[in-house]
Amino acid sequence: MKQFLVFFMLTFGLLLAGCSDEEELSHEMEELEGQISELQEENAELKKENHALQAKLDEQNAYIASLDVVKEAVTYETIMPQSITQYPQSFFSKAESDLDQDGEKEIIELYVDAAKMDNGEFAWDDGQPWLLVVKDEGKTYPLFHDYVQLGSLKFWVMEREQERSILLLNTGMGLFHLQSFTFDEEKGGYVPKTHFNPELTFLLHPY
């Protein structure tokens, strides 16, 4: 009888221990499931954020691409004849050359909106509008018509590989912009091309 009692108590004890392990495991499983569920929610949230960021990135890339198109159009748009209603007040310099090589010389004129004093010097301001035009039998092509801050314009007529062009240097504030303008017979205008235009270039000498 005593042996039976010992056997019964041992069995009951083992059963109790088994139950307790099972409960603990079940509890751990629940906790793990909870953690998995939380991670899945976080993952879904991150995916959503990632999607939004990608959409924003796509939008910004499209905007940058549109700016490049505008930049290209501005840089390479052919300059057609225009009617100049108001010239800057002073004539600055002039050249003559057969730029389209049709046997007749065109007139290239540079004007600046600065008063010329009695001694022939210009009364320079911190900046002023400039205008560079090519005149060809009643047609006027404004190659440059803009404000130049703390700088000036200088042009040359050059011939290279039997093609004539005007070279224009703009040394406005933070600028050292060298462009050429070449007549395109098919387009009927002057095609501008930038050769040198590094960002924020300040001339130290000569100032």
Ligand SMILES: [Ca+2]
């Ligand atoms: Ca000509």
